[in-house]
Amino acid sequence: MTVRVRFAPSPTGFLHVGGGRTALYNWLFARHHGGALVLRSDDTDAGRSTDEFRSDILESLTWLGIDWDEGIEVGGPHGTYRQSDRFHRYREVAETLVASGAAYYDEATPEDLQAMRDDAARAGASPVYDGRHRLSEIDAAARIEAGDAPPVRFAVSRPGETRFEDAVRGEVVFDHTNVDDFVILRGDGSPTYHLASTVDDVDYGITHVVRGEDILSSTPKHILITKAMGAGLPIYGHLSLLNGPDGKKLSKRHGDTAIRAYREAGYLSQAVVNFLAILGWSPGEDEEIVSLEEMVTRFDLGSVSKNPAVFDTTKLEWMNGVYIRAMDVAEFSDQARPLIEEDLGRPLDDAEISALGSIAPLVQERAKLFTEVAPMVRFLFVGEVAYDEWSWEKVMSTPEAGVALQGAQAALAAAEWSVEGVEAALRAMLDEHGLSARKGLQPLRVALTGSSVSPPLFESIVALGREAAVARFRRALESI
């Protein structure tokens, strides 16, 4: 049997990190077993579903490196893969279920239901609706005839129980005294999530339903519908949810939760996908930096962690730095350039591009995020640098500052123009004035870059150019 899994987001929001992880695990599972991933849009809620969200989900998945074999956009033998296009099919199944006695038309009002739940809470029992307002066939037919179709509920057999072997959690049992008779078709003829999702899983031949733990308690309902349809059951696997650093459900107040936010913040997709994979799963051994290919060969649903993970981006930042350093230098420059040009508000000319190229490797090993690059190299492309106040105070107040700035101008004027040449000239100047490297070079750094934190000094001087470097030392000296 070929493995067929699905990722079925509702386009009611941007793809968030939890959804991205669920998609990733489905993808890894499919690829590991040489199976197929189906992407479907669970958009039965027309009011909240939008095209903007739908395309964000597609873009985010693609950015992460997750592709799908069937479904939205790529097509396949099952139509549009949008539930909003399949209402007729859900209705047809609902009617079949009514005909077979597995479901019934029901006239319980919201007030009836609420009253029952209140009674149950008082009695310390499960708040379960048992179908007491079930409509007779004749009454139901009359209501339908009158254009006032009542909702359809699934009849849960009581007494009874549903047990299944969850691929990540093991055996799970639900006694039917705790499972309601649930609505599968609303009064307006639209399907509920339980019906639509289950029918699609059956119709699309899904073999493994891998989804979030938030749906674990709904699984008995899905199993019951599947059985009533006379279909074989898929294997279910429920992934634990992601929490915020405070241990509470991950939400906006914990910071960015949308995948797109990480793309925009300068994260590399490989880092994000690697981080998401490690959050709740271990590739084995002690290695945590692992490529998608390696993940595919090692992935196993049974080894996915059962406990909820805290989404803490500290490690993601480190990991992003690892991936940045692993990049090809040219590729790094190419990706950084647009950000730098945006920061400057103008394109770089050829000389500047070459200057960028020369310090790129130095910046690459210092950046954790792409958004940090522009501030680090800005000094190369502006006429005058803005001095960081804290740096200036700390460095320029020493008596050595003036000596160094004065001496450096002469040293550079005479230096052979190479990193080695500049270093030799400056070190000779330091010796001549009896200055330590620390005391003598920091003023030059602040004068050159505006900050006491910068890429290595000699390389920076050479990249900037003799004229500009000397001018900056002169200006700083005058400003003391």
Next chain:
RNA sequence: GCCCCCAUCGUCCAGCGGCCUAGGACGCCGGCCUUUCAAGCCGGUAACACGGGUUCGAAUCCCGUUGGGGGCGCCA
């Protein structure tokens, strides 16, 4: 209130009855390197929630408690 799931360092993960005086990673702290900051290297800090069992032997199995999460919609 009822049901389900979960429980190892601050965080993520390893451990699936003896190899555990509990391992790795991130973070944090210290050192080395060094023109700053990084990177790199070395070292350190820090956990089996609690209580009962089972067993010759429990982080590992069972029960309970506590804690956390999820669910209980004509939302998905």
